[in-house]
Amino acid sequence: MSTAASARAADLRAGDAKAAPLGAPKTAAGKVAVWADERTGIAKGASVMLKKVFPDHWSFMLGEVAMYSMIICLLTGVFLTFWFVPSMGEVAYQGSYLPLKGITMSEAYSSTLAISFDVRGGLLIRQIHHWAALMFVVSLSVHMFRVFFTGAFRKPREINWVIGTILSMLALIEGFAGYSLPDDLLSGTGIRAAEGFMRSIPIVGSWVSYIVFGGAFPGEAIIPRLYSVHILLLPAILVGLFAAHLILVMVHKHTQYPGPGRTENNVVGFPLMPVYTAKAGGFFFLVFGLLTLISALVTINPIWAYGPYDPSPVTAGSQPDWYMGFADGALRLLPGALEFEIFGFTLSLNVFLGAILLIPVMYTITGAYPFIERWVTGDNREHHLLDRPRNAPTRTALGVAAITAYIILFLAAGNDIMAIRLQMSINDITEALRVLFFVAPVLAFWVTKRICLSLQRHDRDTVLHGRESGTLVRTAEGKYYEVHEDLDPYTRWKLVSFESPAPIAIGSGKDANGVSSKAAKKERRRAKLSRFYFKDRVEPVTPAELAAAHHHGEHEAIEAPSAAPQAVKRAKQD
Amino acid sequence: MNALAARRRHPAAIALLLVLGLALVGAAYSLFAPKPAQAAATAVSADAINEGRQLFLSNCASCHGLSAEGTKSGPTLIGVGAASVDFQVGTGRMPLSAPNVQAPRGERVMYDEKQIAAMAAYVASLAPGPAIPDEKVSSGEGGDAALGGELFRVNCAMCHNVSGAGGALTRGKYAPPVQGVEGKYIVEAMLTGPQSMPVFDDKNINEEGKASIVNYLKTFESQPNVGGMNLGNLGPVSEGLFIWIFGLALMIGTAFWLGQKAA
Numbered sequence: 001m002s003t004a005a006s007a008r009a010a011d012l013r014a015g016d017a018k019a020a021p022l023g024a025p026k027t028a029a030g031k032v033a034v035w036a037d038e039r040t041g042i043a044k045g046a047s048v049m050l051k052k053v054f055p056d057h058w059s060f061m062l063g064e065v066a067m068y069s070m071i072i073c074l075l076t077g078v079f080l081t082f083w084f085v086p087s088m089g090e091v092a093y094q095g096s097y098l099p100l101k102g103i104t105m106s107e108a109y110s111s112t113l114a115i116s117f118d119v120r121g122g123l124l125i126r127q128i129h130h131w132a133a134l135m136f137v138v139s140l141s142v143h144m145f146r147v148f149f150t151g152a153f154r155k156p157r158e159i160n161w162v163i164g165t166i167l168s169m170l171a172l173i174e175g176f177a178g179y180s181l182p183d184d185l186l187s188g189t190g191i192r193a194a195e196g197f198m199r200s201i202p203i204v205g206s207w208v209s210y211i212v213f214g215g216a217f218p219g220e221a222i223i224p225r226l227y228s229v230h231i232l233l234l235p236a237i238l239v240g241l242f243a244a245h246l247i248l249v250m251v252h253k254h255t256q257y258p259g260p261g262r263t264e265n266n267v268v269g270f271p272l273m274p275v276y277t278a279k280a281g282g283f284f285f286l287v288f289g290l291l292t293l294i295s296a297l298v299t300i301n302p303i304w305a306y307g308p309y310d311p312s313p314v315t316a317g318s319q320p321d322w323y324m325g326f327a328d329g330a331l332r333l334l335p336g337a338l339e340f341e342i343f344g345f346t347l348s349l350n351v352f353l354g355a356i357l358l359i360p361v362m363y364t365i366t367g368a369y370p371f372i373e374r375w376v377t378g379d380n381r382e383h384h385l386l387d388r389p390r391n392a393p394t395r396t397a398l399g400v401a402a403i404t405a406y407i408i409l410f411l412a413a414g415n416d417i418m419a420i421r422l423q424m425s426i427n428d429i430t431e432a433l434r435v436l437f438f439v440a441p442v443l444a445f446w447v448t449k450r451i452c453l454s455l456q457r458h459d460r461d462t463v464l465h466g467r468e469s470g471t472l473v474r475t476a477e478g479k480y481y482e483v484h485e486d487l488d489p490y491t492r493w494k495l496v497s498f499e500s501p502a503p504i505a506i507g508s509g510k511d512a513n514g515v516s517s518k519a520a521k522k523e524r525r526r527a528k529l530s531r532f533y534f535k536d537r538v539e540p541v542t543p544a545e546l547a548a549a550h551h552h553g554e555h556e557a558i559e560a561p562s563a564a565p566q567a568v569k570r571a572k573q574d
Numbered sequence: 575m576n577a578l579a580a581r582r583r584h585p586a587a588i589a590l591l592l593v594l595g596l597a598l599v600g601a602a603y604s605l606f607a608p609k610p611a612q613a614a615a616t617a618v619s620a621d622a623i624n625e626g627r628q629l630f631l632s633n634c635a636s637c638h639g640l641s642a643e644g645t646k647s648g649p650t651l652i653g654v655g656a657a658s659v660d661f662q663v664g665t666g667r668m669p670l671s672a673p674n675v676q677a678p679r680g681e682r683v684m685y686d687e688k689q690i691a692a693m694a695a696y697v698a699s700l701a702p703g704p705a706i707p708d709e710k711v712s713s714g715e716g717g718d719a720a721l722g723g724e725l726f727r728v729n730c731a732m733c734h735n736v737s738g739a740g741g742a743l744t745r746g747k748y749a750p751p752v753q754g755v756e757g758k759y760i761v762e763a764m765l766t767g768p769q770s771m772p773v774f775d776d777k778n779i780n781e782e783g784k785a786s787i788v789n790y791l792k793t794f795e796s797q798p799n800v801g802g803m804n805l806g807n808l809g810p811v812s813e814g815l816f817i818w819i820f821g822l823a824l825m826i827g828t829a830f831w832l833g834q835k836a837a
């Protein structure tokens with residue numbers, strides 16, 4: 001019996017017998033690969049990675065632009081460290097920029113001048129570093145917009161959204177630290193402002209400032225400290241978080257836009273190797289090349305024009321880099337009346353709110369959004385298919401409202417420049433922006449939501465009645481009508497395959513015995529929010545509706561109403 | 575031509591158009607940007623004073639009064655000195671074309687050098703005031719650029735911006751750009767303090783200091799734009815706009831283009 005059994009087992013295993021061992025590798029690369037695999041077992045992991053599939057869409061490349069910009073910052077940053085001297089020790093400038101010859105300045109400033117004028121290629125690298133830093137924050141923000149408006153942050157990707165939010169905040173701080181290093185008049189003014197911000201923290205403000213600056217402002221410590229933060233601490237955290245971000249993308253697999261053949265359970269795209277890797281590698285060089293081109297053609301942060309930092313002069317048009325602009329704008333908008341005395345202490349809420357609280361509050365709300373939305377919708381399913389922004393009108397409108405508020409703050413940071421360019425009064429501009437900060441987001445919300453809803457209605461019409469072909473037909477009786485072309489099933493699938501949840505019914509807020517309970521109240525709040533989200537909605541065309549619209553008999557694959565969307569989909573996959 | 579038509583809708587076309595547009599705007603700007611007016615000091619005589627009085631009566635008295643004592647529509651000119659007239663008329667600010675929060679620098683200068691000198695002489699004859707500065711000071715030759723830079727950053731940058739690009743003041747007033755302004759007018763502006771600008775007399779910034787400021791501004795202007803286009807020297811705001819509009823368009827254009835390439 002045992003023989004029979006083992007014979008059968010052998011029989012069964014015959015099919016999956018180990019493949020014959022591969023012969024010794026022939027190429028050099030093959031030898032290295034085998035050598036590495038035998039010592040690290042890397043092949044298994046690599047093969048999993050290389051079989052990952054990525055969908056193709058230009059908006060999925062925004063995150064890549066951010067990644068490449070960061071890498072470019074890292075590379076050029078290393079070059080800068082070879083010459084930059086992070087010290088506030090004073091020297092008399094003896095370099096080749098004439099208008100500053102003999103001026104006393106910090107070593108940080110003089111070494112940045114040296115990088116700009118006396119180190120071969122130094123200015124180009126400095127400009128690449130700075131333009132890449134700006135591009136980093138720009139692409140990261142737009143990447144965030146993409147993720148937000150398509151609902152890619154939904155389960156299971158909430159953690160990655162939070163990581164992204166932290167990355168974005170740290171990028172701002174990293175940028176600010178770097179911007180402050182050259183110790184020129186503009187960035188020095190920025191540090192001076194930052195010091196003022198710290199002091200505006202109620203009660204502990206002055207201590208915080210003393211600790212950060214190692215004594216009274218400006219002291220000797222701030223540049224070396226910012227330097228450690230800028231080249232060591234934050235880059236390490238950024239790279240670490242970024243790695244986690246990428247790993248999670250691998251684990252979750254990439255999301256995709258809805259389309260035929262694309263389901264919650266698959267990813268349609270190209271494998272990492274070789275197609276995607278080649279594309280991505282090519283894209284890296286394109287990004288690097290374009291940033292280099294910009295840096296070779298356009299000046300950024302001409303610190304020589306600003307002169308060394310010195311606490312007495314202040315310059316018109318002193319602004320932080322754009323990504324800090326919104327905080328600066330908030331400061332310019334907050335009315336001075338928010339500063340008052342209490343128990344003999346001055347409480348500078350006008351500064352504190354804008355400078356210290358704004359950024360954490362903004363990022364907390366951003367980071368919490370997926371959880372808020374999930375709580376409102378009660379939707380606990382996984383989502384790998386993206387929403388078209390119009391199909392989530394309230395979310396889209398909220399996002400646009402938030403961006404509008406941000407833009408108003410950003411514009412406020414340029415109120416002086418607007419005043420001079422548009423020949424208007426800076427006071428009027430500031431007043432107007434104060435009002436707009438509250439009005440514009442509400443307006444933007446309303447307009448966006450209307451636009452989304454009407455786009456959805458338009459989609460419905462298109463599905464039901466086909467696309468206007470532009471061909472007019474004259475009937476025998478002399479009537480005219482326009483021929484509507486039927487949608488092809490691929491396009492139609494895109495237009496009908498979404499969900500439009502109905503709001504949760506509002507309870508009374510009281511439990512069965514008519515006593516208002518905490519839990520019931522919470523439910524009531526939730527129902528209210530749910531109404532806010534889903535009160536106005538357009539439902540996707542159901543197969544029954546489609547069939548009715550096609551009652552002239554040209555309907556195809558649609559039989560049982562409930563199974564129809566799947567039927568359409570399956571038909572396409574074949 | 576056909577190839578062009580076929581590519582018209584190519585995603586890269588948008589990026590290309592943007593580049594073209596920007597280049598055109600830049601070129602147009604450099605063509606139309608105001609050039610500093612030319613003028614030079616000339617000698618003064620009784621004839622000149624008389625001629626100046628005539629010119630003044632026919633062109634300026636309506637606002638400044640028949641004997642320059644001032645009216646509702648213009649301040650008195652008694653004691654403002656030749657420097658003030660030379661500055662105001664030489665930069666095209668006067669005669670004022672329309673009441674405004676601040677007299678803007680004129681597109682063109684209405685009078686020739688001799689006429690301006692005559693009016694300046696007339697106003698100077700009314701009461702002593704700052705004279706038109708020496709060539710020595712206004713050429714900036716004796717000055718030291720580095721010293722001038724420090725003086726400029728301490729005294730002028732808060733209104734005129736460190737790189738002299740100008741800046742906004744309250745209620746629609748502004749400090750104009752000082753790049754490209756002739757040395758003489760720079761010194762005269764300091765001497766007379768036009769409108770919201772304070773007076774910097776010789777106790778404040780001495781002649782050497784003034785010459786140094788001129789020298790600095792001229793040296794600064796003559797420095798080549800080592801880093802490339804300077805985006806109007808407006809600082810981080812223009813850099814931010816540039817990267818958002820131009821940089822982002824370039825990156826998205828590239829991503830799009832790459833996406834279109836068959837895998």
Ligand code: HEM
Nearest residue numbers: 073074077078080081084130133178179181182231235301
């Ligand atoms: C992704 C992250 C980074 C961002 C956003 C960033 C941003 C900046 C910015 C805006 C500046 C001011 C440049 C200027 O002078 O105009 C700067 C300066 C500098 N950065 Fe970075 N940086 C990053 C990473 C790094 C890394 C990793 C290093 C070093 C390994 C580095 C080294 C430096 C040095 C030495 C300077 C001062 C020299 C100079 O100002 O020219 N940076 N950084």
